[in-house]
Amino acid sequence: MSVLVIAEHDNASIKGATLNTVTAAAACGGDVHVLVAGHNAGGAAQAAAQIAGVTKVIHADAAGLEHGLAENVAAQVLAIAGNYSHILFPATAGGKNVAPRVAAKLDVAQISDITKVVSADTFERPIYAGNAIATVQSGDATKVITVRTTGFDAAAATGGSAAVETTAAAADAGKSSYVGSEIAKSDRPELTAAKIIVSGGRALGSKEKFDEVITPLADKLGAAIGASRAAVDAGYAPNDLQVGQTGKIVAPQLYIAAGISGAIQHLAGMKDSKVIVAINKDPEAPIFSVADYGLEADLFTAVPELVKAL
Amino acid sequence: MKILVPVKRVVDYNVKVRVKSDNTGVDIANVKMSMNPFDEIAVEEAVRLKEKGLVTEVIAVSCGVAQCQETLRTAMAIGADRAILVETPADLDLQPLAVAKLLKALVDKEQPSLVILGKQAIDDDANQTGQMLAALADLPQATFASKVVLAADKVSVTREIDGGLETLSLSLPAVITTDLRLNEPRYVTLPNIMKAKKKQLDTVKPEDLGVDVAPRLKTLKVAEPAKRGAGVKVADVAALVEKLKNEAKVI
Numbered sequence: 001m002s003v004l005v006i007a008e009h010d011n012a013s014i015k016g017a018t019l020n021t022v023t024a025a026a027a028c029g030g031d032v033h034v035l036v037a038g039h040n041a042g043g044a045a046q047a048a049a050q051i052a053g054v055t056k057v058i059h060a061d062a063a064g065l066e067h068g069l070a071e072n073v074a075a076q077v078l079a080i081a082g083n084y085s086h087i088l089f090p091a092t093a094g095g096k097n098v099a100p101r102v103a104a105k106l107d108v109a110q111i112s113d114i115t116k117v118v119s120a121d122t123f124e125r126p127i128y129a130g131n132a133i134a135t136v137q138s139g140d141a142t143k144v145i146t147v148r149t150t151g152f153d154a155a156a157a158t159g160g161s162a163a164v165e166t167t168a169a170a171a172d173a174g175k176s177s178y179v180g181s182e183i184a185k186s187d188r189p190e191l192t193a194a195k196i197i198v199s200g201g202r203a204l205g206s207k208e209k210f211d212e213v214i215t216p217l218a219d220k221l222g223a224a225i226g227a228s229r230a231a232v233d234a235g236y237a238p239n240d241l242q243v244g245q246t247g248k249i250v251a252p253q254l255y256i257a258a259g260i261s262g263a264i265q266h267l268a269g270m271k272d273s274k275v276i277v278a279i280n281k282d283p284e285a286p287i288f289s290v291a292d293y294g295l296e297a298d299l300f301t302a303v304p305e306l307v308k309a310l
Numbered sequence: 311m312k313i314l315v316p317v318k319r320v321v322d323y324n325v326k327v328r329v330k331s332d333n334t335g336v337d338i339a340n341v342k343m344s345m346n347p348f349d350e351i352a353v354e355e356a357v358r359l360k361e362k363g364l365v366t367e368v369i370a371v372s373c374g375v376a377q378c379q380e381t382l383r384t385a386m387a388i389g390a391d392r393a394i395l396v397e398t399p400a401d402l403d404l405q406p407l408a409v410a411k412l413l414k415a416l417v418d419k420e421q422p423s424l425v426i427l428g429k430q431a432i433d434d435d436a437n438q439t440g441q442m443l444a445a446l447a448d449l450p451q452a453t454f455a456s457k458v459v460l461a462a463d464k465v466s467v468t469r470e471i472d473g474g475l476e477t478l479s480l481s482l483p484a485v486i487t488t489d490l491r492l493n494e495p496r497y498v499t500l501p502n503i504m505k506a507k508k509k510q511l512d513t514v515k516p517e518d519l520g521v522d523v524a525p526r527l528k529t530l531k532v533a534e535p536a537k538r539g540a541g542v543k544v545a546d547v548a549a550l551v552e553k554l555k556n557e558a559k560v561i
Binding site for chain 2: 067069070071074092093094096097098099100101102103104105107108109110111112113122126127128129130131132133134135136137138139140173175176177178179180181182183184192196221229232233238239240245246248253254264265271274275276277288290291292293294295296297302305306309310
């Protein structure tokens with residue numbers, strides 16, 4: 001049996017999360033096929049064919065698949081699901097939206113956010129905001145899985161030469177429609193893929209201060225900007241920058257937390273970072289318990305000093 | 311129009327759980343339990359829709375042990391009109407697929423126009439039940455909602471997606487799961503807690519609904535996550551830069 005990866009893409013290109021999912025798929029054993037379901041998504045299908053380790057790309061193209069509506073994408077996956085022992089989605093907003101729908105239709109349990117493939121039917125996944133790691137075994141015929149991208153290395157985006165096969169597109173379910181979207185513009189590296197992340201918390205005090213203090217440091221380091229929930233809820237940063245249990249899960253080489261106390265929910269999103277730096281006035285802040293380097297200082301003086309010193 | 315709101319009793323979000331020494335699970339004996347935070351947001355949204363006159367009845371549902379009654383009473387204190395407990399044995403590992411099937415049976419029975427769930431429970435962190443219910447009941451879904459606008463036969467939902475926001479329009483009936491920024495749940499007041507004690511709470515068993523709730527996933531082991539090595543405090547910015555450059559070599 002083969003393993004199917006559902007590609008995350010924007011119709012023109014493949015998103016990075018797909019590459020990590022391909023690595024997890026290869027660990028499950030068998031040939032790795034990638035489904036590109038979209039509209040005018042020939043570019044994305046070609047890009048998927050280049051991924052090292054992929055043996056076949058299945059391309060379904062229809063207007064109803066353009067925006068990744070769960071009803072239509074799930075129907076598309078179900079149309080070919082019978083050929084696969086494992087169906088893997090990246091644990092992104094898109095993957096989490098569709099995977100359980102597919103699993104329920106197949107009458108199988110879905111396994112969320114795996115961080116390790118122990119064997120073809122056994123997987124590790126974090127529970128309780130990452131405070132425990134569960135090893136779970138599935139007895140279902142088809143394993144429907146979402147993959148925590150930071151748990152797996154990215155497969156090489158080039159070097160593969162898979163055949164692209166076109167499949168009939170599933171009919172539009174007609175129960176939902178896409179109205180519009182507001183995508184935050186950013187020239188920075190994508191948060192979940194960044195090597196360095198500079199994150200700000202409630203201590204910044206205002207949106208102006210957040211931008212004034214955090215941005216220069218991120219610019220200097222070529223880093224992505226993240227935020228704690230408190231900073232997002234207070235309006236200092238847009239919500240797609242939130243790092244934590246309910247936001248993005250990141251694991252960069254360097255994570256700098258400025259003015260973040262380090263609540264359980266925030267730590268769940270960043271404690272797999274290679275090196276963690278905490279800058280905080282409060283010596284008792286829980287963030288210091290996970291930080292490799294802690295600096296007890298006022299961030300309004302320490303961060304600009306740090307920018308100058310780099 | 312009727313709204314069904316499933317709520318889950320979970321370990322309070324402020325509690326730092328401990329893994330049992332025999333690695334069979336986390337120790338939740340004598341730990342504070344509360345309503346899952348995302349479910350509070352779901353109840354709040356349903357009650358607000360009722361207060362706007364768009365909805366006639368809000369039904370709270372919980373699946374699990376007898377103590378889930380407390381969670382349902384909380385939902386009724388926020389403003390739910392009545393509640394249903396699907397009572398399952400304490401030793402049962404109740405998983406999202408089973409809950410989705412139980413909810414599907416209740417949806418068939420109660421015929422709500424809208425089901426609002428939390429996007430994930432903070433214990434199993436699965437983020438599956440709403441989507442699974444939508445699939446089983448063959449309803450459209452809008453997950454991770456940060457804004458809900460209800461009309462007579464349609465609901466418009468703004469969703470939090472990875473790059474920003476997206477708006478969908480769903481035909482009713484539909485399933486919505488809530489994200490953090492949908493609303494700020496109200497505090498329950500003492501008079502409302504008292505009133506909630508008088509509201510109707512029905513108890514049913516999975517067998518009554520004809521649902522097999524046997525777990526599909528077997529948990530082999532629950533372990534502590536790998537500990538990070540102890541860090542050091544640095545005296546000043548210069549020392550920090552020196553460490554990052556020469557010791558960690560990350561910049």
